[in-house]
Amino acid sequence: MKGNKRRVLAFIMAAVMLVMVFAGCSKGGNKKETTEEVFASWHQDAASLQTLIDYVEDVTDEKSENFIPVENRIATFDMDGTICGELFPTYLEYYMLAWRVLKDLNCKPDEETIRVAEMIRDEGISHNFPDDMAILHAQAAAKAYSGMTLEEFSDFTTEILLRDVDGFEGMTYAEAFYLPMVEVIEYLQENGFSVYVVSGSDRFICRNLFEGVIDIPSENFIGMDVFLEAEGQNGENGLDYEIKPGEKVVRTDKLIIKNLQMNKVSQIMQEIGKKPVLAFGNSSGDTSMLLYATTDNPYKSAAFMLIADDEERDYGNTEKGLELKEKWEGYGFNVISMKNDFATIYGENVKKTGTFRWMEELK
Numbered sequence: 001m002k003g004n005k006r007r008v009l010a011f012i013m014a015a016v017m018l019v020m021v022f023a024g025c026s027k028g029g030n031k032k033e034t035t036e037e038v039f040a041s042w043h044q045d046a047a048s049l050q051t052l053i054d055y056v057e058d059v060t061d062e063k064s065e066n067f068i069p070v071e072n073r074i075a076t077f078d079m080d081g082t083i084c085g086e087l088f089p090t091y092l093e094y095y096m097l098a099w100r101v102l103k104d105l106n107c108k109p110d111e112e113t114i115r116v117a118e119m120i121r122d123e124g125i126s127h128n129f130p131d132d133m134a135i136l137h138a139q140a141a142a143k144a145y146s147g148m149t150l151e152e153f154s155d156f157t158t159e160i161l162l163r164d165v166d167g168f169e170g171m172t173y174a175e176a177f178y179l180p181m182v183e184v185i186e187y188l189q190e191n192g193f194s195v196y197v198v199s200g201s202d203r204f205i206c207r208n209l210f211e212g213v214i215d216i217p218s219e220n221f222i223g224m225d226v227f228l229e230a231e232g233q234n235g236e237n238g239l240d241y242e243i244k245p246g247e248k249v250v251r252t253d254k255l256i257i258k259n260l261q262m263n264k265v266s267q268i269m270q271e272i273g274k275k276p277v278l279a280f281g282n283s284s285g286d287t288s289m290l291l292y293a294t295t296d297n298p299y300k301s302a303a304f305m306l307i308a309d310d311e312e313r314d315y316g317n318t319e320k321g322l323e324l325k326e327k328w329e330g331y332g333f334n335v336i337s338m339k340n341d342f343a344t345i346y347g348e349n350v351k352k353t354g355t356f357r358w359m360e361e362l363k
Helices: 001-028 027-037 046-061 092-103 111-123 133-144 150-160 179-190 202-208 262-271 282-292 318-330 356-363
Strands: 074-077 192-204 221-230 248-259 278-281 302-307 334-337
Touching: 001 221, 027 179, 046 179, 046 302, 046 334, 074 179, 092 111, 092 133, 092 192, 092 202, 092 356, 111 133, 111 356, 133 192, 133 248, 150 202, 150 248, 179 192, 179 248, 179 278, 192 202, 192 262, 202 248, 262 282, 278 282, 278 356, 282 334, 318 334
Parallel strands: 074 192, 074 278, 192 221, 278 302, 302 334
Antiparallel strands: 221 248
16 A cells, blocks of 8 residues: 555656646746756856856757767866955965964974965965965975875865854855855756866865865866875885885875966866866966867867956955956956856855954964
């Protein structure tokens, strides 16, 4: 009897679903309502959003001359400032390094690593960093986390991510995602795109940050890398060393790559082996990735640059945003304005405070 009852209920539910589908069709498919649902965090009249939707509908239509097979629907995204915040007051990975070096008693840094950490602390709010700060940070980070097992590094990252975001109230670092960009990623995945995060940040930080928030496979993260080795390897050549049962993998102080500019293109081809058809970024460190996707592509391609021009809900700069808008459009990129295109950035319960505890916390 119970089996029959389940079958009857299943039949009724199926019938109800069919009625709902046909009712939707009779109203013209409710395309507008569906779009508003999928992109609830966007202003529906945003030109950048419509450009993306038009592109996806075109290349996923088997009858279109621009149809792209599923296996070639590759979309690459920068992370900091493109998918999640980078202005609280500076990059998450910079804050992590400063905390590790200046506050963590388990860290035994050398003088150069301390100098970089103090530079981050002292100039984090002003962003008055030297031109080579990206590589200085990468080298210091390699040394600061050297000797940590991957599990220890994951625990350290998680401990930082659970803290309240500096300069805001209502969210942790683990929650500091741009909701409109999360919707873009999910929309692309639902339309058969493979999404890759190609970041200047450490690959393992990226994996930890996204876990439980956006469903992207761990192998789809490409970032800054250091050499890894077995606990007892102690610098011995990996060709000569055999890992022992139960031996853990640890980070070393040897930097492989800082994943910016042309390095992003090199890594994309090394790890994906295909030219992306979509690319998203927010800074000069992403231009090579976007140009690579849109130049001499056998498929219809598009590139989007996000500008941080919202001074009310985030720590953007309207004047700089206008300059970047002109610059990126000159490259042929589509521009996403946080101020004009996003109905919300982090969610309505998140508020910008305009104040930082940065110096006090890291002194």
